[in-house]
Amino acid sequence: MPLPLYLLAVAVFAMGTSEFMLAGLLPDIASDLGVSVGSAGALTSAYAIGMIVGAPLTAGFARDRPGRTSLLGFVLVFSAAHVLGAVTGSFTVLFATRIVAALANAGFLAVALTTAAALVSPDRKGRALAVLLSGTTVATIAGVPGGSVLGTLLGWRAAFWAVAVLCLPAAIGILKAVPARPVPENAAGRPTLRAEFAQLRRGRLMLVMLLGALVNAATFGSFTFLAPVVTGTAGLGELWVPVVLVLFGTGSFAGVTLAGRLSDRRPGLVVAAGGPLLLLGWPALAVLAGKPAALLVLVFAQGALSFALGSTLITRVLYEAAGAPTMAGSYATVALNVGAAVGPLVAATTLGTGAGDLGPLWAAGLLVATALLVASPFREVLTTGRSDEVLR
Structure with a gap:
């Protein structure tokens, strides 16, 4: 894989760390800025919404600019947002910086995904995507626990400073290694922006987007609420929480790496083998969560299966x-x-039910089951890279 892909993954690592580390910093942020923990939780929602809305907006803004210029600009804006967030004493300003950071993250990831696909041959998009997403999985292994430890030792602002500084080598790498392409490259044959948005009317595209969203909803829904399962159901101490999160992250890295080698040529194999295993794994984890040894093994396995299947669908x-x-x-x-x-x-809606802390695991299984049921009539969409079959 080309060196620029790994440099882009460094930036994705910094951005993934910022997105996920907030969960461990919310109590300190709330106390420092004089708001409730619930209000501080709005920072997470703001970031997610900014990512969803920002991806098409920023990609549309950047489409007529060289990829290297856009990527560099997004990284610098992201870093600057964290500097401002680290020094502000206002929750309102911090909230605004999270939205700006999310927009920059969305724009960077959208352009980086397109750039990554362009840096390799057409039949290696899956492997390129795996390298890029490895930045996210490494963030769950090292970045998120590291951010939480840094926040505990030096305060939440130190974690924001660390993310800002981490962006700088990524920016230098992009400037030095990502090829500079002129704006009008292939302009004569390139679709208009209206035509590119019109692709969203294609049933095949919307189907794989829906499936990817469902599988990732299961992944992030369960990951977000693993801590209460570890300390409550499993009866382990709080120090085991980062251990379990690292296990999940290690599994996700293994899964996305393996899937990267299969998702271009054998996506159907990943879905056919990984889908049912992932579906069985969530209820199995819910049933066996009280046994620490089983919990640790299943957390690793579910991390691997979740990211293997999720990254394959995103490649589609x-x-x-x-x-x-x-x-x-x-x-x-x-x-x-x-x-x-x-x-x-x-x-979160399951936490107040009889399932208690295990509710998110059952919900994850339901989301994966929904994805597999939706996908079952359209297996050919997941087994070929062609776009000429009829599902429109």
Whole structure:
């Protein structure tokens, strides 16, 4: 894989750390800025909504600009938003910086996905996507626990400063290594923005976006509420929470790496094998969560299966959106983040039921079951890179 892909993954790592680390920092932020923890939780929602809305808007804004210029600009804006967030004493300003950071993250990821696909041959999009998303999985392994530890030792502002500084080597790498392409490249044959948005009327594209969103909703809904399962149902101490999160992240890295080698040529195999296993894994985790050994094994397995299946479906979005060369990355970004936003909301509704802390795990199983039921009549969409079959 080309070196620029790994440099883009560094930026994705910084952005993933920022997106996920907030959960462990909310109590300190609330106390420092004089708001309730519930109000501080709105920072997470603001970020998710900014990602969903920002992906198509920022990708459309950047489509007539060189990819390197856009990527560099988004990284610098993202870093600046964290600097301002680290020094502000106003919750309102912090809230605004999270929206700006989300817009920059969405724009970066949308352009990076398109750039990554362009840096490799057409039949290696899955492997390129796997390298890019490895930044997110490494964030769950190292970035999120590291941010939480840094916040505990030095305060939440130190975690924001760390993310801002982490963006700088990524920016230098983009400037030095990402190829500069002139704005009018392939302009004569490139679809108009209206034509690229019109691709969203294609049933095949909307189907794989929906499936990707459902699987990622299951992933993020369960991941968000793993801590109460560890300390409550499993009866482990609080120090085990980062251990379990790291296990999940390690599994996700393994899953996205393996899927990257299969999702271009054998996506049907990933879905056919991984889908049922993922479906069985969530209720199995709910039933066996009281046994620490089983919990640890299943958390790793579910992390691997979730990201293997999720990344494969997001790769299908890039294939099905081939008619929207500058907007395809934004459609993949939307699918990812609709899942990231909806999943925790769905999971949260189960916490007040008889299922208690295990409710999010059962909800995750239901979301995966829905995805598999929706997908079952359209298996050919998931097994070919062609876009000429009829499902429109």
